[in-house]
Amino acid sequence: MTRVAIPDLQDAAADTTVSTAYDSIWAQTTQAPVGLETVFLAEDKLYVVLVVVLIIWFGIIFFLYRTDRKIAQLERSLEQDIHETEGPA
Amino acid sequence: MSHVFPTASRRKYQLIRNVVVIWLTAMIVAAFALRIPFINILEHTARNLYFHVPMWFTLMAAVFVSAYHSIRYLGSGDAIRDIRAAEAARVGVTFGVLGLLTGIFWSRFTWYQGTEIWWNWDPRQSMAAVELLIYGAYFILRDSIDDPEKRGKIAAVYNIFAASTVPFLLYVLPRQLQSLHPGAEGNPAFSEITDPVMRLVFYPAVIGFIGLFWVLYTQRTRLRLMEERVEDIRFEKETRGDTL
Numbered sequence: 353m354t355r356v357a358i359p360d361l362q363d364a365a366a367d368t369t370v371s372t373a374y375d376s377i378w379a380q381t382t383q384a385p386v387g388l389e390t391v392f393l394a395e396d397k398l399y400v401v402l403v404v405v406l407i408i409w410f411g412i413i414f415f416l417y418r419t420d421r422k423i424a425q426l427e428r429s430l431e432q433d434i435h436e437t438e439g440p441a
Numbered sequence: 442m443s444h445v446f447p448t449a450s451r452r453k454y455q456l457i458r459n460v461v462v463i464w465l466t467a468m469i470v471a472a473f474a475l476r477i478p479f480i481n482i483l484e485h486t487a488r489n490l491y492f493h494v495p496m497w498f499t500l501m502a503a504v505f506v507s508a509y510h511s512i513r514y515l516g517s518g519d520a521i522r523d524i525r526a527a528e529a530a531r532v533g534v535t536f537g538v539l540g541l542l543t544g545i546f547w548s549r550f551t552w553y554q555g556t557e558i559w560w561n562w563d564p565r566q567s568m569a570a571v572e573l574l575i576y577g578a579y580f581i582l583r584d585s586i587d588d589p590e591k592r593g594k595i596a597a598v599y600n601i602f603a604a605s606t607v608p609f610l611l612y613v614l615p616r617q618l619q620s621l622h623p624g625a626e627g628n629p630a631f632s633e634i635t636d637p638v639m640r641l642v643f644y645p646a647v648i649g650f651i652g653l654f655w656v657l658y659t660q661r662t663r664l665r666l667m668e669e670r671v672e673d674i675r676f677e678k679e680t681r682g683d684t685l
Contacts, residue, residue, distance in 0.1 A: 383555070415532070
């Protein structure tokens, strides 16, 4: 069995002809991530998905809190009604 | 009690709610467990297809429900139609905001990787933002009119107009313009690099989130009906007190 020669990335980057694999040059010239990208480009960008899920999670929670506040308002106004009907104890 | 509160029966509501919770939990597990092919730039964020795209499907469903009730309101003048239209729009817009926010975050680490850009007036994102503003105006309009019948009518007419802009702003226009968002080729959710296996999670996700919309929407409608009922009882009491 003969091994197929795999072109070296360094050679590909040095090669400036048109046939150069585009993303191998890209891979060579991409700078090291800075700031937020150090976190979110790691693990094949899995943490981006985590944040997207968390955005939806907190959005739903936010909505439930607003509904909760409306229920509390209704409760308060009903309590007041009951007080007025029964009169002060 | 269904004759007092014209919503789905409590038992049916609870059943659907519980099914939605289990369904979405299974969907989230599958979203991470299912192996998908590696695609440059997208990498694991391809999984956002299961979360970001259903937000917009849910918005579309909510807008449809909302416009339906607005049309029925104009026909009948029944206050419940107005309540349903407003609450469907409110929950729908919440999903729309989540769709926009998740889209912004996703694009920051794919389209704009290495540039530190969060927002670049991409046509599709801009149109989505405009659509949400159109619906924001619907709620401001509602809040600015005190008379319930006048509010109901004007809000219903505006809501039908708002719904009619959705297909244009979210579908037609973005496909005519240069955008980084997939969809110019025809389908904004799937492209030729989307693995067919992803449909196994994507479609259940759409159904699950629309189910969640229904649960939240029904919850709000029940609450609003209860508020209306309390008002009515109060009013009856006052008028009876006057005549006695």
